[in-house]
Amino acid sequence: MSTYRLGLKGKILETAMKMFAKNGIKAVRMDDIAHALNISKRTMYELYENKEVLLFEGIKTYTLRREEEMAHFAKDNKNVMDVILNVYKAKVEEFRFTSPQFYDDLEKYPKVMAFLEQNRNENRAQLTEFLRKGTCEGYFREDINHDLVTLLFDSIGQLFLQKRWYALFSIESVLNNIMFISLRGICTNKGIEVLDKFLKSQA
Missing domain, CATH: 1.10.10.60 (Homeodomain-like)
Known part of the structure; x- marks a missing residue:
């Protein structure tokens, strides 16, 4: 070509x-x-x-680009809390500029959904390792079950999409009222301090 x-x-x-x-x-x-x-x-x-081929290539390109950006960011930052908060900001921007109809329409494209499911499975394994690292760094409590917490966070994300909460609430509202409350629950005082400082800066 x-x-x-x-x-x-x-x-x-x-x-x-x-x-x-x-x-x-x-x-x-x-x-x-x-x-x-x-x-x-x-x-x-x-x-x-056709449109599905175009959409699939677009989703795949975006996903790989986002993973590269996150890997680069994680490499340049000292701790897991910085990475989490950067992911939060990226997610907010993504949903802010995306119509709810986009997420509704995705389900009509099986090849795209299969790719997203495979990517989600890979992300679960990465999140488990990420939680273990955060525990070693002193940001997450030592008594948490990393595998179970991973499943809980993944389930919240799936529920957000399945129940179409993105059409009812802003992504900031969902993350602040669900994800951050859950995250706060597994944090040590050290992690809570970083989290509260970030949330105040976003208010």
């Missing part, structure tokens, strides 16, 4: 994901994306055969 077509493929992906996030996936046609970029439908379909 030529350099031009590779660049165009990336532009299509970026434009499509922005349109999906703003309007929902179902509302955006392949024609709409082609029109936004002033390219022909034929060119669109030569690079992405």
Whole structure:
């Protein structure tokens, strides 16, 4: 593939994901994306055969990029609390610029859902190790069951999506009233001090 077509493929992906996030996936046609970029439908379909392929590539690219950013951030920071709070800020920004309809529409694409499920399973294992590290650093209590806490946090995230709370409450409200309360419960005084300082700075 030529350099031009590779660049165009990336532009299509970026434009499509922005349109999906703003309007929902179902509302955006392949024609709409082609029109936004002033390219022909034929060119669109030569690079992405259908909307699910385009969406899958967009989700995969975004997920891998986010993981690389988090890994880089974790490497440059001294403790797990900094990483948690950075993830929180990233999540808030993600949901702030994404229509609730986007999350509703995702369920109609089985290949995408299968990828997200696989990614979620991998993230659970990483979170368990992360909790163990936080305990060693003195931010989390030593009496917690790391595997169980991982499942609890994962269940809260799934419930948030399944019950469509994103359509009823802001992501800040959900995280502050559910995730942060749960997180506070497993923190030591050292962890609570960092958490409270962050929450005050966000008020």
